[in-house]
Amino acid sequence: MSGLVLFRRGRVIDPRHGIDGVRDVLVRDGKVAEVSEAPLQVSGAEVVDAQGRWVLPGFIDLHVHLREPGEEGKETILTGCRAAVAGGFTAVVAMPNTKLVNDSALVTELVLSRARAARLCHVYPAGAITKGLKGEELAEMGELVSAGCVCITDDGRPVMNASLMRRSLQYATLFDIPVMVHEEDLTLSGKGAMTEGPTATRLGLLPIPPSAEVAMVARDLVLLEETGGRLHIAHISCEGSVRMVREAKRRGLNVTAEATPHHFTLDDTAVGQYDTHAKMNPPLRLRRDVEALREALADGTIDAIATDHAPHGVLDKQVEFEKGINGVVGLETALGLTLALVHDGVLSPSKAVELLTHGPARAFGLPGGHLAVGAPADVTLVDPAAEWAVDAERFFSKSRNTPFNGRLLKGCVTQTWVGGRLVFSNGQIQEAR
Amino acid sequence: MRHLLGIDGWRREEIETLLDRAEAHLPGGSASTPVLQGKVVANLFFEDSTRTRTSFEMAAKTLGAQVLNWTAQGSSVSKGETLLDTVRNIEATGPVALVIRHRSSGAPHLVARHVRCAVINAGDGTHEHPSQALLDAFTLRRHWGPLDGRTVLIVGDILHSRVARSNILCLRALGARVVVCGPPTLLPVGLKELGAEVTTKLDAALPHADAVMCLRLQLERQTESFFPSTREFARLFGLTAARAEKMKPDALVMHPGPINRGVELAPAVADGARSVILEQVANGVAVRRAILEVCS
Numbered sequence: 001m002s003g004l005v006l007f008r009r010g011r012v013i014d015p016r017h018g019i020d021g022v023r024d025v026l027v028r029d030g031k032v033a034e035v036s037e038a039p040l041q042v043s044g045a046e047v048v049d050a051q052g053r054w055v056l057p058g059f060i061d062l063h064v065h066l067r068e069p070g071e072e073g074k075e076t077i078l079t080g081c082r083a084a085v086a087g088g089f090t091a092v093v094a095m096p097n098t099k100l101v102n103d104s105a106l107v108t109e110l111v112l113s114r115a116r117a118a119r120l121c122h123v124y125p126a127g128a129i130t131k132g133l134k135g136e137e138l139a140e141m142g143e144l145v146s147a148g149c150v151c152i153t154d155d156g157r158p159v160m161n162a163s164l165m166r167r168s169l170q171y172a173t174l175f176d177i178p179v180m181v182h183e184e185d186l187t188l189s190g191k192g193a194m195t196e197g198p199t200a201t202r203l204g205l206l207p208i209p210p211s212a213e214v215a216m217v218a219r220d221l222v223l224l225e226e227t228g229g230r231l232h233i234a235h236i237s238c239e240g241s242v243r244m245v246r247e248a249k250r251r252g253l254n255v256t257a258e259a260t261p262h263h264f265t266l267d268d269t270a271v272g273q274y275d276t277h278a279k280m281n282p283p284l285r286l287r288r289d290v291e292a293l294r295e296a297l298a299d300g301t302i303d304a305i306a307t308d309h310a311p312h313g314v315l316d317k318q319v320e321f322e323k324g325i326n327g328v329v330g331l332e333t334a335l336g337l338t339l340a341l342v343h344d345g346v347l348s349p350s351k352a353v354e355l356l357t358h359g360p361a362r363a364f365g366l367p368g369g370h371l372a373v374g375a376p377a378d379v380t381l382v383d384p385a386a387e388w389a390v391d392a393e394r395f396f397s398k399s400r401n402t403p404f405n406g407r408l409l410k411g412c413v414t415q416t417w418v419g420g421r422l423v424f425s426n427g428q429i430q431e432a433r
Numbered sequence: 434m435r436h437l438l439g440i441d442g443w444r445r446e447e448i449e450t451l452l453d454r455a456e457a458h459l460p461g462g463s464a465s466t467p468v469l470q471g472k473v474v475a476n477l478f479f480e481d482s483t484r485t486r487t488s489f490e491m492a493a494k495t496l497g498a499q500v501l502n503w504t505a506q507g508s509s510v511s512k513g514e515t516l517l518d519t520v521r522n523i524e525a526t527g528p529v530a531l532v533i534r535h536r537s538s539g540a541p542h543l544v545a546r547h548v549r550c551a552v553i554n555a556g557d558g559t560h561e562h563p564s565q566a567l568l569d570a571f572t573l574r575r576h577w578g579p580l581d582g583r584t585v586l587i588v589g590d591i592l593h594s595r596v597a598r599s600n601i602l603c604l605r606a607l608g609a610r611v612v613v614c615g616p617p618t619l620l621p622v623g624l625k626e627l628g629a630e631v632t633t634k635l636d637a638a639l640p641h642a643d644a645v646m647c648l649r650l651q652l653e654r655q656t657e658s659f660f661p662s663t664r665e666f667a668r669l670f671g672l673t674a675a676r677a678e679k680m681k682p683d684a685l686v687m688h689p690g691p692i693n694r695g696v697e698l699a700p701a702v703a704d705g706a707r708s709v710i711l712e713q714v715a716n717g718v719a720v721r722r723a724i725l726e727v728c729s
């Protein structure tokens with residue numbers, strides 16, 4: 001590789017280095033070579049006119065479900081990576097709850113080899129905490145880490161056994177990786193189908209109380225304090241959880257948290273008349289929880305915006321609400337929904353970008369997420385003024401399960417570069433030959 | 434043609450028009466024409482309910498319709514067929530209306546989005562049971578005239594009760610005050626937003642009620658620890674003969690049936706002078722005739 005690429009006159013936002021202004025960015029050999037306030041003259045460089053565009057570090061999604069191996073009808077690593085780069089993501093963390101659970105090097109290596117073959121974005125596998133996600137015995141964490149897993153999680157399920165959870169945090173200190181937790185006390189969520197509140201009562205749907213999440217957050221923070229491990233709380237959704245994480249961070253605990261665009265955008269009323277596209281786990285919460293998440297995104301309590309991209313087939317959703325499968329696809333709507341917080345005055349542009357880049361990189365210790373000299377040339381170009389309507393039929397993801405179909409968003413990804421190579425441009429995937 | 438999915442969203446005038454129509458469908462009333470002659474009404478009962486099914490069947494037949502009775506037992510549902518597949522197959526036989534009872538809240542709403550004929554909710558999960566609420570309001574209106582200013586006390590398992598939800602909405606729309614009472618474990622949050630006042634003190638609430646509606650207690654809730662035992666439930670929330678003494682002299686007692694005698698309702702009260710339980714059953718046919726007439 002020798003490719004010289006010059007991003008000319010774009011608004012560079014690099015929150016890690018406190019940059020927000022017009023710059024030229026030169027890329028050489030897949031890395032950032034120079035960031036300059038003054039215009040650069042470089043012979044032989046491919047010039048990308050970035051005037052009117054934001055030039056950002058590639059986005060990093062700590063939480064996606066790529067479904068392969070096992071449920072390739074919903075998504076494959078290839079189609080998931082297409083959706084990722086179309087959404088401006090240059091790196092994703094793939095959850096282990098595939099139909100062949102990623103609890104061994106064999107599956108980790110399969111995921112990595114498919115991702116290499118796709119040649120679109122970085123895919124970092126997450127390994128299981130427990131064998132088969134059964135919540136009974138620890139999976140071989142050492143093997144998973146040496147095969148390439150960047151964190152462990154039983155996502156989709158909580159680790160209900162507190163002693164096992166405690167040991168997984170302790171044992172993970174061997175490898176200095178985060179333990180990512182799906183916080184749900186199953187005895188409290190029970191048969192519930194949506195969050196407790198007036199909408200659940202009106203619809204006659206059995207309620208999931210916020211305590212199902214908050215009590216587990218409390219438990220795991222107590223365990224974390226004893227073990228000294230690293231805890232990452234997935235898809236945090238409740239006011240009470242946010243308050244506890246804020247307090248734990250203040251006391252210096254090694255905890256990070258992510259929030260999804262659907263949880264910081266929609267409240268329980270989005271269920272409407274039993275719309276299964278608004279069914280997810282954790283469920284959409286009340287307006288005050290949405291407000292608490294927004295505040296926590298702004299004040300740093302939440303480290304990352306993660307999509308929990310969860311593809312499902314049409315028939316999984318075209319059923320009775322309580323039978324409806326949980327989850328929404330999120331990669332291709334994340335930027336627009338995040339920028340809505342900027343338009344609403346909740347986040348500064350720099351904070352919004354941080355939550356999609358440096359925030360997640362820092363939480364998991366991943367490369368990228370910034371544009372300093374020497375950083376990987378993972379770059380996302382955004383047209384902040386472009387208005388568009390979400391059309392699920394045009395998703396690159398194999399699945400269309402979104403509650404945002406038809407929603408008007410402002411701000412779209414125009415180009416995505418990974419390692420100095422253009423992988424998405426103006427609505428088209430640039431497949432490698 | 435329109436659906437009847439729930440009382441939610443109905444305006445007072447619409448309810449009153451339907452209840453007026455039901456008057457005409459009472460035995461000896463003016464609505465004797467067999468308006469559904471040559472048509473088919475399909476009863477789809479994914480969950481057992483002899484009395485609601487029979488009531489709809491009577492209503493449809495006396496309007497001249499043929500009734501297709503479909504039940505989940507031994508059907509393709511037990512072989513894993515989806516709700517929509519089942520319903521589309523039945524719709525293909527050409528009914529004017531589907532009367533649906535289902536254990537999942539919102540099942541009729543799902544069906545209504547995918548069929549062309551009318552969908553009538555005959556009770557969905559813990560959501561609504563609109564025909565029951567309409568016949569309850571009809572029964573009260575025949576005793577009282579307008580419901581404005583009257584207080585109806587609904588007692589028991591509000592959390593799991595579709596009858597309670599539909600009644601709160603219907604009675605409030607008609608101008609009545611609704612108070613719900615039960616153990617805190619069976620009172621969901623958000624009842625105020627639905628229009629009900631909430632209390633856990635039955636003895637204090639009883640003297641102010643113009644009618645008391647006892648809900649059927651599903652006995653399996655005991656094993657889920659919503660309350661310690663049916664014995665204790667009866668002690669705290671059962672309408673015993675002694676409690677009935679505290680009611681206003683002319684206050685009525687209602688029950689959607691079937692009754693757990695001696696649990697939520699003492700036999701002497703169920704069969705006593707205040708009870709309008711059998712009137713509810715009789716009025717059910719007239720109200721369902723009106724529903725079928727309007728929807729088909």
Ligand SMILES: [Zn+2]
Nearest residue numbers: 155156182234
């Ligand atoms: Zn999860």
